[in-house]
Amino acid sequence: MIKLNSNLMIHQYFCLMIRYLKKQNFWFVFTPYFWLVLFFFIPLALIFKISISVSEWGMPPYRDLFSLSEEGFKIDSTLSNYLFIFSDPFYIRSYLNSLSLAFTSTILCLVIGYPIAFYVAKSHANIRIILLVLLIIPFWTSFLLRVYAWKVLLQGSGIINSILIHLGFITEPISMLHNHYAVILGVVYTYLPFMILPLYGYLVKFDLNLIDAANDLGAKPVNTFLKVILPLSLPGIIAGSMLVFIPVVGEFVIPEMLGGSDKLYFGKIIWDEFFVNRDWPVASALAMSGIVILVFPIVIFQLMYAKYNFKNE
Amino acid sequence: MQNTILRMNKLFFKIFTLTIGFSFLYFPILTLIAYSFNDNKRVMVWKGFSFRWYKELFQNEQILEAFYTSIKIASLSATFATIMGVMIGFSLTRISKIPARPFFIFLSSSPLVMPEIILGLSLLLFFISSNHIIGFPSSKGQLTVLISHITFSVAFVAVIIQSRLSSYDKNIEEAAQDLGTIPNMIFWKITAPVILPSIISGWLLAFTLSLDDLVVASFTTGPGANTLPIVVFSKVRLGLSPEVNALSAIIMLIVVLAAISVYFINRSHIKK
Numbered sequence: 001m002i003k004l005n006s007n008l009m010i011h012q013y014f015c016l017m018i019r020y021l022k023k024q025n026f027w028f029v030f031t032p033y034f035w036l037v038l039f040f041f042i043p044l045a046l047i048f049k050i051s052i053s054v055s056e057w058g059m060p061p062y063r064d065l066f067s068l069s070e071e072g073f074k075i076d077s078t079l080s081n082y083l084f085i086f087s088d089p090f091y092i093r094s095y096l097n098s099l100s101l102a103f104t105s106t107i108l109c110l111v112i113g114y115p116i117a118f119y120v121a122k123s124h125a126n127i128r129i130i131l132l133v134l135l136i137i138p139f140w141t142s143f144l145l146r147v148y149a150w151k152v153l154l155q156g157s158g159i160i161n162s163i164l165i166h167l168g169f170i171t172e173p174i175s176m177l178h179n180h181y182a183v184i185l186g187v188v189y190t191y192l193p194f195m196i197l198p199l200y201g202y203l204v205k206f207d208l209n210l211i212d213a214a215n216d217l218g219a220k221p222v223n224t225f226l227k228v229i230l231p232l233s234l235p236g237i238i239a240g241s242m243l244v245f246i247p248v249v250g251e252f253v254i255p256e257m258l259g260g261s262d263k264l265y266f267g268k269i270i271w272d273e274f275f276v277n278r279d280w281p282v283a284s285a286l287a288m289s290g291i292v293i294l295v296f297p298i299v300i301f302q303l304m305y306a307k308y309n310f311k312n313e
Numbered sequence: 314m315q316n317t318i319l320r321m322n323k324l325f326f327k328i329f330t331l332t333i334g335f336s337f338l339y340f341p342i343l344t345l346i347a348y349s350f351n352d353n354k355r356v357m358v359w360k361g362f363s364f365r366w367y368k369e370l371f372q373n374e375q376i377l378e379a380f381y382t383s384i385k386i387a388s389l390s391a392t393f394a395t396i397m398g399v400m401i402g403f404s405l406t407r408i409s410k411i412p413a414r415p416f417f418i419f420l421s422s423s424p425l426v427m428p429e430i431i432l433g434l435s436l437l438l439f440f441i442s443s444n445h446i447i448g449f450p451s452s453k454g455q456l457t458v459l460i461s462h463i464t465f466s467v468a469f470v471a472v473i474i475q476s477r478l479s480s481y482d483k484n485i486e487e488a489a490q491d492l493g494t495i496p497n498m499i500f501w502k503i504t505a506p507v508i509l510p511s512i513i514s515g516w517l518l519a520f521t522l523s524l525d526d527l528v529v530a531s532f533t534t535g536p537g538a539n540t541l542p543i544v545v546f547s548k549v550r551l552g553l554s555p556e557v558n559a560l561s562a563i564i565m566l567i568v569v570l571a572a573i574s575v576y577f578i579n580r581s582h583i584k585k
Contacts (some may be wrong), residue, residue: 032401119329
């Protein structure tokens with residue numbers, strides 16, 4: 001019965017598809033999706049395939065998953081790459097470091113970004129446009145150069161150390177670079193616009209009369225914020241948080257430039273496993289586990305995205 | 314009286330927050346620009362004002378070549394990504410009977426939330442094995458970087474286009490249809506002019522994404538395809554470089570000019 005049902009559904013689906021294809025311009029609609037399947041989903045499927053292949057010396061450095069020899073068709077798969085990763089505390093620690101970095105910096109971006117987005121959105125229209133342009137300029141400036149700017153600032157002979165010495169707080173330059181605090185600072189700095197812009201997008205649509213209404217009805221400012229402003233800007237908070245959290249988990253450049261050896265991060269481990277150790281199966285298994293860890297935030301983002309961008313239809 | 318004090322307090326808090334916030338955003342960049350005029354090989358020790366590093370920057374063949382490569386890849390990638398982004402925006406907002414619509418939404422927005430390092434690794438392995446199987450692409454280089462950049466830019470352009478398409482009045486298109494305009498004409502005469510600002514901002518976003526990308530390009534690049542971020546990263550990975558300071562100042566200048574022109578274009582657009 002269930003089988004029949006599903007067959008019927010598939011049949012219906014194909015009928016719909018065919019009728020639809022006759023009406024619409026097929027290539028206009030499907031070219032971009034073909035592109036994404038070919039260059040986004042097939043590569044992802046490929047790293048899954050390589051992640052369950054057996055490592056081997058040679059080029060490519062893994063054994064084919066399927067082989068057709070005289071003995072017949074054979075599937076040569078293994079979970080050993082995954083077991084290897086999850087039995088080694090080195091890898092687990094790097095995952096946890098990345099997750100805690102992403103979590104800390106998302107919270108910090110939210111705490112710093114929310115008031116800025118709020119006040120920019122509440123400004124008078126003329127000033128608002130100028131402030132918005134001022135917010136977008138760092139967003140457009142090269143990411144790499146903004147990280148590099150902090151490297152210059154935090155140097156032993158850098159400007160922050162000089163100021164602190166001048167003010168008499170310290171007598172000798174302290175080393176502020178190459179530790180995980182510098183990494184957090186760099187991440188918060190470079191990802192702040194990703195938090196502010198979606199927040200701004202929701203806060204600007206927000207009707208200021210609601211605040212007055214709440215005040216008139218006797219709500220304390222704290223309650224007005226918690227019960228009126230915050231719930232209405234929640235989609236912006238979630239969108240911004242996901243746009244910071246997800247890429248930061250895989251961040252490579254910032255830890256490489258500002259970080260030291262005190263904490264290793266997921267992105268760096270994949271990079272080294274691939275470029276230094278040349279162990280493709282382990283690098284692929286690391287990437288796949290990264291996706292698995294990120295599935296939850298990614299699904300939240302996707303649901304939000306579908307809900308808020310397509311609610312009119 | 315008390316009300317005035319409260320309002321002054323609020324205003325003070327607002328100005329205070331915005332000042333601190335914007336100083337945090339601009340302080341590092343402005344310091345970098347200031348030190349680009351420093352006539353000293355040691356970046357942070359001030360010796361005197363000079364254009365020395367700008368001169369050296371414009372004589373650095375490696376950086377100039379990388380800059381040219383980057384601009385070429387970024388403009389091609391932005392153009393292709395914009396074309397496909399418009400197609401996606403259309404199919405998701407204008408064709409209500411598209412079968413399995415959530416699936417297509419998922420398909421088009423997935424690259425938005427994939428960490429670069431995973432994207433880069435998967436594309437590289439894909440190019441290697443497709444080279445193995447069908448001999449294409451014959452080698453890693455500008456073409457593979459271009460393909461990768463188009464792939465992750467499409468999703469961003471699609472977001473911009475579809476939010477514009479779903480927010481403007483569909484009735485204009487339907488009215489044109491009722492008056493007997495053929496579909497192609499509707500697109501070129503009505504829809505395209507309305508979404509033109511979004512197309513331009515989508516193109517600019519795709520352009521900056523490509524110009525800015527280090528991780529994906531490092532994975533998919535090959536001989537003769539060093540983009541600007543790759544060269545800059547190799548220079549500053551281990552230390553500081555006064556030439557890179559000068560480069561930052563120039564990029565900043567370009568971005569500010571672009572932002573100002575976008576501001577004025579928008580303003581004249583709104584006034585109309």
